[in-house]
Each structure stands twice: as C-alpha cells, then as structure tokens.
Amino acid sequence: MQSVRNVSRSNLSFEPARLRRTVLDMAYAGQTVHIGCAFSIIELLAVLYRKHLRFSPTDPRSPDRDLLVLSKGHGVMAQYACMHEIGWIDDQAVSGYFADGSTLKGLSDSRVPGLEVTSGSLGHGLSIAVGMALGARIDGSDRRVFAIVGDGEMNEGPNWEAMLFAAQQKLSNLVVIVDENGFQAMGRTDEIIGLGDMAAKFTTFGFDAVTIDGHDEAAIDQTLSAFRSDGSQRPKAIVARTVKGRGVPFMENNNIWHYTRLNEQTYRDAIAAIGGDQA
Numbered sequence: 001m002q003s004v005r006n007v008s009r010s011n012l013s014f015e016p017a018r019l020r021r022t023v024l025d026m027a028y029a030g031q032t033v034h035i036g037c038a039f040s041i042i043e044l045l046a047v048l049y050r051k052h053l054r055f056s057p058t059d060p061r062s063p064d065r066d067l068l069v070l071s072k073g074h075g076v077m078a079q080y081a082c083m084h085e086i087g088w089i090d091d092q093a094v095s096g097y098f099a100d101g102s103t104l105k106g107l108s109d110s111r112v113p114g115l116e117v118t119s120g121s122l123g124h125g126l127s128i129a130v131g132m133a134l135g136a137r138i139d140g141s142d143r144r145v146f147a148i149v150g151d152g153e154m155n156e157g158p159n160w161e162a163m164l165f166a167a168q169q170k171l172s173n174l175v176v177i178v179d180e181n182g183f184q185a186m187g188r189t190d191e192i193i194g195l196g197d198m199a200a201k202f203t204t205f206g207f208d209a210v211t212i213d214g215h216d217e218a219a220i221d222q223t224l225s226a227f228r229s230d231g232s233q234r235p236k237a238i239v240a241r242t243v244k245g246r247g248v249p250f251m252e253n254n255n256i257w258h259y260t261r262l263n264e265q266t267y268r269d270a271i272a273a274i275g276g277d278q279a
Helices: 016-030 035-039 042-052 073-086 091-095 125-138 157-168 198-204 217-229 264-273
Strands: 067-070 145-150 174-180 208-213 236-241
Touching: 016 035, 016 042, 016 073, 016 091, 016 264, 035 073, 042 073, 042 145, 042 217, 067 073, 067 125, 073 091, 125 145, 125 157, 125 174, 174 198, 198 208, 198 236, 208 217, 217 236
Parallel strands: 067 145, 145 174, 174 236, 208 236
Antiparallel strands: none
C-alpha cells in the first residue's frame, strides 16, 4: 500500500466557492437542511484538506492517515464537498443525495469511507477525538487528530471533561477547532448559555489556544503551521470566529437556514451569490 506521505495531491485546490456549490447542489437535490452550519466551516475544512490533513486520495481508510472528527456532524455536507473534490464521492452521489439507495446521511456516519465518526448527538465527538489521540500515542503513531466542534455544543459537559483529560495526558497531537458562528439550532449561543472567551477557557484547561477569523485561509494555515512546529506538549485549540451561512448574503447570520430547505428560486439565488452558473 502506498504511504499517504508519498501521494501527490497538488491538483486538489479545495476552492471554497466550488465547495459551497457542491453543498448547495446536494442540499437542493436531497431537499435537506443544515446549509448554514456547513457554510461556516468551509474554509476550515478547505485548509485542512489542502495542506494539513494527511490522507491518501486513493484510499480514505489508509492506516497512516490523520483523523478528522466532525463532532458537529450536521455540517457534514461541507466535508462531503471536500470528499467529492478528492474523488471519494462521485457526481452521482452528489446529485442523488438523500435519494433512495443513497449511502450519504445528513449527519456524519463512520460507515462512509472518509468519515471517522458517527456524530450528531452533540457533545461527544471531542471525547472520541481525545481517545483517538491517546490511542495514536500509545501505538507510537505520528498521526494527528483534528476535532471540529460547534460553539453551541460546547455547553455540553463531556467536552470539558475531555479537555481536562487531554491536557493531563499532554496530547499534543490533538487540535480542537471550535466553529464559533454564534448560533445553535434554537437561537444565539450567548442567549442560551453564554460561553465568554473560549480561547481563555481552553488555556485555563491546559491547552495552547488562539482565536482567529475562521474564514481567513491564510490565518488558518499559519495557525496550524505554528502549532505543528512550536514544540509544546499541550493540546491545541483554535477558536474560529465564523459566520453561519457564509457566502450567501440572505443566509448569513440568519438562523432559519439551520432548518430551511432550498426551493428553485433560493437555490438559483444562492448559486448566483457565490458566483456560480445555473447549469
């Protein structure tokens, strides 16, 4: 089996507008929801897959791959879009999303090659990621574990237990990315359970943590690169300030797009907003 270290992916650009187009095509074809929360993590996933996540374009289950835990599993269409770019998901899977026989679910499902966990029951993905990071260290593996969590799910208690354990075990191979888009399903996060300064909380819990613009690809890249080379034994956290529905003005910071489905007009309007054609 060819090592993922030796497989070229220079032709994979993970261009955010194209990824958003794939999300829109899937959501419209399947008449599904969760568009806004997929759009807020597009740039984060694009940078991870483009440069920092070790994987094989020919084998999504390569044994020396890095692991990406999408704890906010309802944003899975953004990850599907990246998997489509790689070639793990074909055009038929996109156009047939949620049709009879489709293997792709509306939440992350570990039975789909390329997805590491079954998630969607929020507040558990970080604990799984911590276990994976500890397991990799015990195995003597240099694989890294990335966990993407929503700011809304950070009001779940198991996350904080997982953070304490990760710091105690000095899991420097763990990177937690908080998608801080300010919303959860039923409203603004600050109005439900205010989380305050998330980076400061992670630091108090024993992490190296920073807050960045989660749509600034250069900042994401630089932060991940700095974490990789800093020599610290502490686990890492990025609090990524994002916009729910980013890229389509009538979706941005509009929480109805957590559960609203596209009709023909809103689909066309959304495609136009991201600079796409109507083909």
